[in-house]
Amino acid sequence: MINLVLVIMLLFSAVAGASDVLGASFEITGFDSWSLQQKQWVRTQDELLWPTIGWAEAKLGEENWIDYELSFKVEPHEYGQDGQVRLYFRTTFPFLCYSLNITEENISISRYDGNHERTRILDEADLGVKAGEIAEISLVVKGNKFQAYRNKQLILEAESAKYKNGSISFWAENTTFTVSDFHIQGTEDKDFVSAWQGYYPKGDPRSGGVKDLMLIYNNFGSVWNMSDALPYVTYLGPFTDMTLSVNDWFFDSFLFLALKGPEDHAFDSPARGTPATKKEWQWFLDILFEENRQLAAFERAYNVGKEHLGETEKLKIYIMIPNPMAQITDFGDVDGTGSLNFSFKDPTQATDNRFRAVKWYVDQAVERFEEANFENLELVGFYWVEEMIHYEIPGEVDLIRQVADYLHNQDLKFSWIPWFNAAGHGEWESLGFDLCIHQPNHMFSQSPASRFIDVARQAQRYGQGIEIEADGRILNDKEQREKFLNYLRAGVTLGYMDEAVHGYYQDVGLFAQAALSSVEEIREIYDLVYQFVKGEFDEPLGAKTKEPF
Incomplete structure (x- = not known):
């Protein structure tokens, strides 16, 4: 009798162990738990309706879901x-x-390998669901095998x-x-660990709480x-x-920030002009600290907003650090020891001179900001204005880390916005940056809309x-306007509207021009950017565009 009890206990222990390996189980009925990406969805406990011809998405589940069986009726x-x-x-x-x-004509199972065009049909049945017809669909996902049923009839079997x-x-x-x-x-899988870090979140203390960072160019x-400044500090109604x-x-x-100074001197790269x-x-x-201009203009714009809206948090300010380019042989004297040379063959000496220039600049900026009160x-x-890391320059990495340490010792943050897939973007944290925002560069290239998938994957x-x-082309060119709106649409489809911190590049004053325009299509640009900032924009990628993504 004792031996029989022991056997039963061992069997129960083995079953429990197997359950631990498989992970916890879940069960969901209805639509209360679904995340709806567009406001037009109509939801009850038992039904989910997308009411208009168009594109939309409703999501459910976690990355650690493994095997599941699901069923639903579709009309x-x-x-x-x-x-x-x-x-x-199985979406990660x-x-x-x-x-x-x-579709009306068939039902299929396919695999996507990175974007909308890279797809492979795994199995297909010449049996669709006509408009107005109601069909019961079931899907079994177990291990590497998938089965699909239509009205309880097995129609698809696939393996991947x-x-x-x-x-x-x-x-x-x-x-x-x-x-x-x-x-x-x-x-x-309760022990699942994602391979993705996820987007850099809005309001993260590492960035000083930044959510939506507008770039203010002060070129010569x-x-x-x-x-x-007012149309950026506050949201203005139509004029x-x-x-x-x-x-x-x-x-x-x-x-x-600025990229160009007087006489076409460049602040970021010798490719743009004579090194500043x-x-x-x-x-x-x-010019940054001119009376009533630049920083002071945003101070005054905040006061206008406060009169109408009441007080809110202070505006968060970042200031660029120009690139102390290694090509410079006669920078100027910053501490009474003579003009600095950044081109010494000795990388230690060259890096030290470059850092001394940055320290002089940062100290001045901090002092003048405090004096402005x-x-x-x-x-x-x-902000480090050069948009890539020049690993080929001896001492470049040491310089950036030294600057980071100097800023951190003063409780200041260090940010960077590299261009798409720029050298060093994946090492931004180890370089000492506190905030990194990735540029898609879709606006300025012939890249397809799938570029957003690529940059979002890198960002995550x-x-x-x-x-x-x-x-500026978005004001008068409908094709370019659609290209810009795809940035916002991709934010909905790829999740970065709600989940990620944003930077905003514009030709100088562009969104303000849109705000004051009497042309409905141009004014709409300003309104849609506002909706995006507030997390209210809900048009997905794929809508109103023929571009593949």
Whole structure:
């Protein structure tokens, strides 16, 4: 009898051990737990309706979901051109997943390998779901094998070992449909560790709390007055009857920088112009602290906002650090020891001279900011203006780390915005930067909209934010305007609107021009950027564009 009890106890122990290996189980019925990416979704406990022909997504689950069985009823109401209802599954990142695809003519299972175009059909059945028809769909995902059923009839069997875990989502692709009677149960890996860091989050203390960082360019010839700053500090209503209404606060953080100084001197790279020396560095500091302009203009704009909206947090300020370019042989004297040479063959001496120039500049900027005694501006930190790391320059890495240490010893942050896939972007933390925002550079290239998937993947892998970019063409060129709007749409589809800190590049004063425009399409640019900043924009990538993504 005792031996029998021991055997039973051992059997129960073995079963429990197997359960631990598989992970915890989950079960969900209905749509209360789903995350809806667009406001137009209509949800009840039992039904989810996408009411108009278009693109939309509803998400459920976690990256650590492993195996699951799910079922639902689907009723397509109308298919647009190439329209279909998709159920993405085992999704760890957009287009790193499988998809169950439902059209009028067929149902298929496919695998995506990075973007919308890189797809492979794993199995297909010439049996679709017509508009107005209701079909019961079931999907079994277990190990490397998948089975799909239509009205309890097995129609698809596929096998793939590429993706082993991930969440699910319904995707409307130029169609309108209702899903109902949803149920899923499965297992999750409670010991799962994601390979992704995730985006650099908004408001993170490492950045000084930055959420949306607007770049304010002060190139030679540019001037920022209070009226120029106001459309960025606050959200303005349409300009009607010669009046403006101050409706809300807008950007919370501002980066003051310049790429070009007097006589075409360059602050970032010798490729742009003659390397800037002490004279041009001093010029930038002088214009930055001009009375009623630049920084002072944003101080005054905040006061206007406060009169209408009440007080909010101080505006967070970053100031650029010009690149002390290694080509410079006669920078100027910063400490009474003679003009600095950054081109010494001895990298230790050259790096020391470059750091002394940066220290002189930072000390001046901090001192003058304190003397200005701004009530509404907070100096959070500095920005390294060169957008790549020059590993080929001896001492470059040591210099950047030395600058980082110097700033950190003064409780100041150090930020960087590298161009797309720039050298060193993946090592930003080890270099000493506190904040890194990645540039897609889609606005200025012939890259397809899938560029956003590439940059979002890099940003999630290395824990970076995303830059939104716009140039003057978006005001008058509809194609370029759509290209810009894809930055916002990608933020919805790829999650960086809500999850990531943002930088904003614009041709000088561009969004202010849009704010004051009487042309509806141009004014809309300003309104949509505001919606994006507030997390209210909800148009997904793929909508209103023929670009593949």
